Amino acid sequence: GAGVSQSPRYKVAKRGQDVALRCDPISGHVSLFWYQQALGQGPEFLTYFQNEAQLDKSGLPSDRFFAERPEGSVSTLKIQRTQQEDSAVYLCASSVQAYNEQFFGPGTRLTVL
Amino acid sequence: EDKVVQSPLSLVVHEGDTVTLNCSYEVTNFRSLLWYKQEKKAPTFLFMLTSSGIEKKSGRLSSILDKKELFSILNITATQTGDSAIYLCAVAVTSGSRLTFGEGTQLTVNP
Numbered sequence: 001g002a003g004v005s006q007s008p009r010y011k012v013a014k015r016g017q018d019v020a021l022r023c024d025p026i027s028g029h030v031s032l033f034w035y036q037q038a039l040g041q042g043p044e045f046l047t048y049f050q051n052e053a054q055l056d057k058s059g060l061p062s063d064r065f066f067a068e069r070p071e072g073s074v075s076t077l078k079i080q081r082t083q084q085e086d087s088a089v090y091l092c093a094s095s096v097q098a099y100n101e102q103f104f105g106p107g108t109r110l111t112v113l
Numbered sequence: 114e115d116k117v118v119q120s121p122l123s124l125v126v127h128e129g130d131t132v133t134l135n136c137s138y139e140v141t142n143f144r145s146l147l148w149y150k151q152e153k154k155a156p157t158f159l160f161m162l163t164s165s166g167i168e169k170k171s172g173r174l175s176s177i178l179d180k181k182e183l184f185s186i187l188n189i190t191a192t193q194t195g196d197s198a199i200y201l202c203a204v205a206v207t208s209g210s211r212l213t214f215g216e217g218t219q220l221t222v223n224p
Contacts, residue, residue: 004155031210042117042201042214043156056209091156098210101147101161106154 002026004105006092012111013082021077021108025094032075033102034067035091043091049075050098082112115140119202119215127223130192134218136202137184146178146185147212149201156201159187192222 005024013019025032031050035043036059045059051072060067064082069075079086089109093102116139126132138146145163149156160169162178162185169176173192178185189196199219203212 033211035212035214040216042203042216043212044214045211048210050210056211059211099144099205101158102212103158104149104155 004092004094004103006090006105006108008108009106010109010111012113014113015083017082018078018080019082019110021079021090021110023075023077023092023094023105025073025075025092026103029094029096029103030072031095031098031100031102032069033093033095034075034077035093036061037089037091037107039088046077046090048098079110082110084112086110087112115204115206115213117202117204117213117215119200119218121218122216123219123221125221125223126192128193130222131188131190132192132220134187134189134200134202134220135184136186136215138202138204138213139183140204140206140213142207143180143183144205144207147203147205148176148185148187149203151199151201151217152197159200189220192220194222194224196220197222 034046037043048056049069064080066078089107091107092105095102120135148159160176165180199217201217203214
């Protein structure tokens with residue numbers, strides 16, 4: 001595709017619900033990243049994939065957060081038992097290789113009530 | 114811990130003004146510094162800088178890196194209302210692929 005796409009663009013969840021956020025990277029991009037952006041802050045790293053391998057998940061805030069990229073293309077970020085502090089914009093980015101510039105999707109705004 | 118600090122945090126100017134945005138960093142094993150523009154949605158890539166003293170330019174925007182003093186500046190000349198956005202600075206290190214971002218500078222250009 002022309003750019004990174006994410007869905008849904010907006011998600012409202014009740015506290016305790018599970019959510020799944022999808023990312024479609026730019027075709028051919030090997031590296032895929034997830035970031036969390038709180039209001040008024042810069043994005044913070046969550047996790048990184050090289051093809052289907054999750055090489056760095058050190059930024060995931062708790063074991064309620066899980067990400068996968070089973071075929072090395074589309075990725076899903078899952079948050080179990082959502083809490084109010086999970087409310088943020090979740091950004092996905094992809095790059096040709098790990099050390100190239102990252103291109104971002106429009107993000108999913110998650111609101112947990 | 115890697116740290117990126119941007120200043121000012123917000124800036125209001127009039128169309129036609131020139132602005133300079135600052136980014137300083139403290140990281141281990143610096144690899145590159147990147148600038149992004151964020152309007153209401155996706156951060157869009159502006160520049161990636163790896164070498165000191167070499168200016169990168171795109172239209173009215175330019176940026177330069179000083180690896181000795183650990184900072185970068187982003188200049189915008191003849192600002193337009195469409196330049197209103199948050200400008201994000203991020204640093205990449207050699208020991209990983211993640212980007213560490215600053216808080217961003219909120220630029221407002223008034224007509």
